[in-house]
Structures are given as structure tokens and as C-alpha cells.
Amino acid sequence: xxxxxxxxxxxxxxxxxxxxxxxxxxxxxxxxxxxxxxxxxxxxxxxxxxxxxxxxxxxxxxxxxxxxxxxxxxxxxxxxxxxxxxxxxxxxxxxxxxxxxxxxxxxxxxxxxxxxxxxxxxxxxx
Amino acid sequence: xxxxxxxxxxxxxxxxxxxxxxxxxxxxxxxxxxxxxxxxxxxxxxxxxxxxxxxxxxxxxxxxxxxxxxxxxxxxxxxxxxxxxxxxxxxxxxxxxxxxxxxxxxxxxxxxxxxxxxxxxxxxxxxxxxxxxxxxxxxxxxxxxxxxxxxxxxxxxxxxxxxxxxxxxxxxxxxxxxxxxxxxxxxxx
Numbered sequence: 001x002x003x004x005x006x007x008x009x010x011x012x013x014x015x016x017x018x019x020x021x022x023x024x025x026x027x028x029x030x031x032x033x034x035x036x037x038x039x040x041x042x043x044x045x046x047x048x049x050x051x052x053x054x055x056x057x058x059x060x061x062x063x064x065x066x067x068x069x070x071x072x073x074x075x076x077x078x079x080x081x082x083x084x085x086x087x088x089x090x091x092x093x094x095x096x097x098x099x100x101x102x103x104x105x106x107x108x109x110x111x112x113x114x115x116x117x118x119x120x121x122x123x124x125x126x
Numbered sequence: 127x128x129x130x131x132x133x134x135x136x137x138x139x140x141x142x143x144x145x146x147x148x149x150x151x152x153x154x155x156x157x158x159x160x161x162x163x164x165x166x167x168x169x170x171x172x173x174x175x176x177x178x179x180x181x182x183x184x185x186x187x188x189x190x191x192x193x194x195x196x197x198x199x200x201x202x203x204x205x206x207x208x209x210x211x212x213x214x215x216x217x218x219x220x221x222x223x224x225x226x227x228x229x230x231x232x233x234x235x236x237x238x239x240x241x242x243x244x245x246x247x248x249x250x251x252x253x254x255x256x257x258x259x260x261x262x263x264x265x266x267x268x269x270x271x272x273x274x275x276x277x278x279x280x281x282x283x284x285x286x287x288x289x290x291x292x293x294x295x296x297x298x299x300x301x302x303x304x305x306x307x308x309x310x311x312x313x314x315x
Contacts, residue, residue, distance in 0.1 A: 029291040055162060078160055105315050108289065112311070115300035126134045 002058050002066065010054040010125060017046035021118055024111055033107040034095050040107070040114035041092035047114075047121040048085050054125040064089045078124070084117045135239070136161050137169045138205065141178065145206035149182075149191035178202075208240035215247055215270055220306045222262045228253035229281055230307035238303045246273040250298055252313065254280050281313060288314045 024039035048071050049059040055074040060067035067089065072080050091110055095102045132138055139159040143150060150158070156166035170190050173179045178198045179190045192198055212233070220231055228251050235248040251259050256278045263274045279287070287295040299310055
């Protein structure tokens with residue numbers, strides 16, 4: 001279920017997203033690819049929450065489809081980044097909750113996407 | 127000072143609407159800039175307080191137009207030329223740089239979406255050469271009156287740094303505009 005959140009809270013979600021990105025980068029550098037993938041995904045999800053809160057005053061529940069729908073709605077005519085969110089949500093489930101091992105390539109590419117998305121959100125809500 | 131006033135992408139998008147000299151109601155500007163009405167209103171009010179836009183109250187609506195002041199005119203002329211200028215610089219740089227057969231040329235940093243007043247243009251070049259690109263940057267800095275910087279890396283160094291998660295390389299991979307040669311991500315994996 002969608003949750004109503006005050007617009008001012010967007011900044012806090014953005015800060016959390018930055019922390020997860022920092023941890024994703026650090027873990028990637030240490031070769032901890034599963035943790036890096038999980039944290040990159042988390043960074044994208046939190047940045048999307050910040051974006052949706054800033055423009056719509058609400059954020060998605062744990063439903064993946066809802067997060068993507070809300071992102072498109074909040075993008076309001078801008079070219080949305082829904083592919084990055086879909087990928088992040090998929091990877092988080094795939095590597096965070098199953099026996100599957102992430103590779104350096106998967107972790108590296110997701111790290112780049114997470115950084116790209118985080119910077120995009122920052123530039124759009126400032 | 128200009129950077130303090132035009133400190134967001136949304137403000138830039140809104141201000142660019144005024145390049146043609148037209149006036150806008152908040153709702154019109156919001157529609158044209160594809161932002162919410164409240165965001166447009168907040169940005170336009172901010173630009174008006176800084177003397178860039180003039181506001182006129184018409185009934186229950188507010189109409190904004192570009193201020194006739196010298197400062198406002200200077201800001202808008204830099205902004206309106208920014209994308210066209212970036213393309214021009216990119217074309218000139220690539221034309222001269224091609225002689226050194228670089229693998230890739232990209233623009234990175236704040237100028238990706240157009241040159242903002244007071245900012246540099248940063249090129250990233252994958253090549254074994256260095257000096258020729260510095261020379262081109264110096265010539266173009268003089269020609270355009272905008273500081274143009276170049277960072278070069280050889281292909282193997284870039285791949286190694288990106289694969290080890292070096293921050294600068296990851297940042298470039300995440301945010302760049304390729305203007306010549308092979309895609310940066312495709313070089314890594």
C-alpha cells in the first residue's frame with residue numbers, strides 16, 4: 001500500500017541512498033560482490049523513494065510494480081529511469097535472498113547504474 | 127554568483143523558456159518545462175527575487191518575464207547559447223583530436239547537459255597520447271573563452287581502474303556523454 005510522506009522527508013531518503021551507494025562501492029572494491037549488488041539495489045530503491053516523495057508526497061510499499069509505477073508518475077513527462085529501478089529490484093531479490101553468487105561484472109554494472117540514478121535524482125530534486 | 131542563482135536543473139529549464147523573449151504564467155511555464163506547478167512557482171519566485179525575472183500580477187495569476195536589467199540579460203544570453211556552444215566545442219575538439227586516433231572521447235562533469243555560467247567543459251579521452259589533447263584544449267579555451275580541461279587514460283589503465291572500482295572511473299562511467307568512438311562501458315566488459 002502506498003504511504004503518504006511529507007515532501008521534506010525526501011532529503012533523508014536521499015542521504016540514506018548515498019550511504020548505501022558508498023557501502024556498495026566499498027564492498028565492490030573489497031570483492032564482496034553480493035553485498036555490493038544488494039547495497040547498489042538498495043541505493044536505487046531509496047533514491048526512487050526520495051524522488052517519489054519529492055514530487056508526489058508518497059512512496060511505494062514493498063510491491064515492486066508499485067515502485068515502478070510511482071516512478072513513472074513522478075517523472076511527469078521527463079524521460080523516466082524505470083529500467084534501472086526494475087533491474088535493481090530484480091537483482092536485490094536474486095542476489096540478496098537466494099544462493100546465487102554475483103560476479104564482478106554484475107556488481108560493477110549495477111554500481112554504475114546506481115550512481116547514475118542517484119545523481120539523476122539529486123539533479124532533479126534540487 | 128550566477129552559479130548561486132541558477133543552482134538547479136529545474137531553474138535552468140524554466141529560465142531557458144525565456145530565451146525567446148516571451149512572458150509566461152506559472153502554469154504555462156510548468157507545462158513547457160515539464161515540472162509540477164508548485165515547483166515552477168517556487169523557482170520563478172526565486173529567480174524574480176534575484177532580479178532575473180520580473181513579475182506582474184494579473185488578476186489571480188502571476189506572469190513572469192525576463193527582467194530588462196543588464197545582469198539578467200547576461201545570464202540569459204549565456205544560458206541560451208549553452209547547448210549550441212557545447213556542441214560547437216565538442217565538434218571542434220573531436221575534429222582536431224581525431225588525428226591522434228583516440229579510442230573514445232566523452233564529455234563529463236557538470237557541462238554534460240549544457241554549459242552553465244561559470245563552469246568548465248571537461249573532456250575524457252581514452253588514448254595513448256596526451257600532449258596533443260592538452261594543446262587542443264588550450265587552443266579551444268582561448269577560442270571560446272571557456273575553460274576546457276582534458277583527462278586522458280590509456281585503455282588498459284581505464285579498464286583496470288574501473289574493474290577495481292576506482293571512484294573517478296566509476297563516476298565517469300555513470301555520467302558522461304560519448305561524443306566519439308567506442309562506448310566506455312563496452313570497453314570494460
